[in-house]
Amino acid sequence: MKTVERARVKRIVSLGRNLFRLDLHSPQIAGQAWPASFVMARTSEATAPLLCRPFSVYQTTSEGELQILFRVVGQGTANLSRLRPDDEISLTGPLGNGFDLGARKEFILIAGGVGVAPVFMAAKQIVRNGGTRITVMAGAATGEELEPLTAGFAPLGIDCELATDDGSLGHHGLVTDLLKQRLADVSPQRTGILCCGPAPMMAAVAGICEQAGIWCQVSLETMMACGVSACLGCTVAGRGNGKKYLHVCKDGPVFMAGEIEWKTLLT
Amino acid sequence: MKTVERARVKRIVSLGRNLFRLDLHSPQIAGQAWPASFVMARTSEATAPLLCRPFSVYQTTSEGELQILFRVVGQGTANLSRLRPDDEISLTGPLGNGFDLGARKEFILIAGGVGVAPVFMAAKQIVRNGGTRITVMAGAATGEELEPLTAGFAPLGIDCELATDDGSLGHHGLVTDLLKQRLADVSPQRTGILCCGPAPMMAAVAGICEQAGIWCQVSLETMMACGVSACLGCTVAGRGNGKKYLHVCKDGPVFMAGEIEWKTLLT
């Protein structure tokens, strides 16, 4: 069940330039969150910025802590970055659908930048479900950025294949290169791919998976006014029929890669 | 000469509930400020609150420090109260006219609440000018509030007569009671009164002085959009002719008490 909750800031951790982890005491929402669920955060009481901002749940604890990862890109995220312990913000959540973790035996988890948040939560859940084989492929602009984003996987016993735009860590190039290299070893029967990152990355992954016949889910981002399927603002075009729109906050944020009309998402 | 300056926060000092002193490094403006001059401060980069907020200069140092006293009453002052050392804000100043300190031998300085700021700066200047007799009368809601506001006078060798609404410090009642008690001892020839505080207090002081024939200057507050006499928004009605308006940011903030049509200011 979704709720509106006053969440108290426990700590805010800088993970590098413009990158933060925000740890909130938000027991009601934390107690119900699932992989790729998201929250709407009101970042200030002022009327500008006006709307809540959506963030994926990164991690929760049984003590009611809820963590998000965020990058400062504008006023709303700048406001978040100035929060201090014991400040309070309003959160609504958990919202959206989630990754489908039930059907598969093996997973390749693909993350770009802060897109690692829902992927990490999925990884923890898969590990908790027991025994499935997991590979993580993660990319970012630089190693300095990628390292703190992927540090959580090793303690789970999950290896990461890394790619950076500047070659400062892992493969010098795109995370999709890593996927292509691996493709020969992947069993379309057993393996599922879960992916979250910039739209061009997800579109490329979707294309690769379609060609290879691999089951693939993506977690999308669009502009959201409400997050609760009231404004009808968060649409993406569905595949096949240009007139059918999907609502990311309700039908998503997770979609089967084949459901999406990627062309319109990239313009 | 007035300037726009990026001012760096040196420290922010809590003086009690909702009351702060903000110490800024603002060498250009600090170097030119005078008693009852004010600055326009942009309290955030967001569009809400939109306008700059006016604050009287409280104190300056030769090292380029400029201090203001402020009470949190709304969003703009709340934003100021959340500033931290090394944050920067935009300041325009020094603005307005100022108290006329030249003509008199003895001063009674009357302050209500944070209205103490221009009065304190005047006191320092008078002391620096040498030898004149100064009495301070200051009032506030409670002693807790009044004490930090008036702590600066003793080091200058100036005694304060205090009044509080709740009687927790000094006279239980209005600061104007103190003035009335003193009236018999005041020489209309030698003594000048400088006053800053809530409008009803200043109106009452103006009335007393008019009756007693005492020279009295007040420092007014009105809503200001620009502070530099461009918007023409900061008017008060001038005395005698209801059609004549005075501009507080340019003709003021200091006026002879007799110039003002107090009735219209109080409604």
Added chain:
Amino acid sequence: MENAPDLKTAIAGMTLRNPVMTASGTFGYGEEFAELTNLHRLGAIVTKGISLAPRPGNPPPRVVETASGLLNAIGLENVGVQAFIDAKLPFLKNCGTRVIANILGDRVEEYGELCAILSGVEGVDAIEVNISCPNVKQGGIAFGTDPEAVAAVTKTCKKNSKLPIIIKLSPNVTDITVTARAAEEAGADAISLINTITAMAIDAEKRRPRLANVIGGLSGPAIKPVALRMVWQAAAAVRIPVIGIGGIMTADDALEFIIAGAAAVQVGTASFVNPRAAEEIAAGISAYLERHGLDSVAALRGSLRL
């Protein structure tokens, strides 16, 4: 004061628990907010706009934030009247508050048909008529900007329905009192205003409109001062109740509209920012009345001291 202030509000033959409704298109069909706020504490729920046939709406992007505002071009996406009755109304019937169906059309006759259909079903307490849509027979000029079209739509709705008819005015006019009076004279039971103000945003880097539809409707706190002025003007111009809408975020905002002459208010964009906004505003109005020693919200209506 001994008793809680009386928030009951009579509008267009209905009595509402309190004067705070949700605005069309900002509260879905009620169900979306059921877990987040107490629906039975609202004066009424106004549904997302309903047309005869389902509509897919505009291509994305559909929303963009502006300074203290929200610009939208949803394109009136909705499930259509039949799916509304089958899938949405059953929940609304039992949600514990009044239900006002908001309708829209391209032609005058569509409004009539919708009124007839919705009058025939149980669970709809009133109809709010969105006339900010393009009138296809008149070259796409919005009904709401032409007093004759306003009158024509109002008459058709009244003729086809026994339910109270609320005409929702467009703010994109030179003189709001002209369309307000046109609605009143044509028989409207109440008017509500304002709908969104036509507006636009451009991405300077891409040199493209931020909305796929190029222009959209502006809502939120940015438009409140304009909405308040129009409500004040309209309330002085007509005798039927006026419902104030536009940028209401807090109880104080709502009170401004009531003091200006509104009999009730609608909370729109605020529900996105705070899903409990409407409920909290109703509570805030009650607290204000108590604090000011007023025993009913009706006593406050139009009490502006000039």
Added chain:
Amino acid sequence: MENAPDLKTAIAGMTLRNPVMTASGTFGYGEEFAELTNLHRLGAIVTKGISLAPRPGNPPPRVVETASGLLNAIGLENVGVQAFIDAKLPFLKNCGTRVIANILGDRVEEYGELCAILSGVEGVDAIEVNISCPNVKQGGIAFGTDPEAVAAVTKTCKKNSKLPIIIKLSPNVTDITVTARAAEEAGADAISLINTITAMAIDAEKRRPRLANVIGGLSGPAIKPVALRMVWQAAAAVRIPVIGIGGIMTADDALEFIIAGAAAVQVGTASFVNPRAAEEIAAGISAYLERHGLDSVAALRGSLRL
């Protein structure tokens, strides 16, 4: 790019250094900002509105802040045309940029007289005509909301002046293209828009209007999306240059208007928030052009990709 981009802007027979002017009523008579910003880096200074006789303006309070907006009812306080010429123009003549005198009146003839007087003095480069004032002969309805009155004022101004005439349109109309065309057909050399949107604010605690004048004009970022829409519509409707105004705070805002079709822009409320806003916006436009490999601001005008 080797050379700095060309910001020169030709409007109504004048050439401006760059397309960024200050908006009337927000920059005094220039002198107020001389210590705060480099006047010679501005495209033009538009003066506070000038009437035949001095005007005292409205009683206070005259300004109130709203969400991302400023509501004002200054009441056109000004020194009158003679004092303008005697006391304000000497400074403006030597300030290093173009001077546009903004004028206002209650009757059509006043506009004509003002144009004649200002055409006869040295130092005024153009006249901007504020038609958002009440037309006393027509029961106080603003000139700018009636296309016939717009045409009448425009013709009178043109007849009485050799200077370029810029008609400043009111946004309080159903269709901005109607008044835009009325101005063009009557001979205006350019149009500027928007003036403030009529609006209102109430102090709920006191149940009183926040402005002594009850209603006022809304400016600032809140109105930018509405202004941009109107500028886009007007630019498509007329061939004369359009000057975009409304909520411009940053270079990006100004660029949105230029991309929508504006030949130049005016910066209003922003100068209160940041006295250097206009100068910084001009520099920001230059930087944008350079970054995008455009060699002139003219190349950007109307470049919106639909």
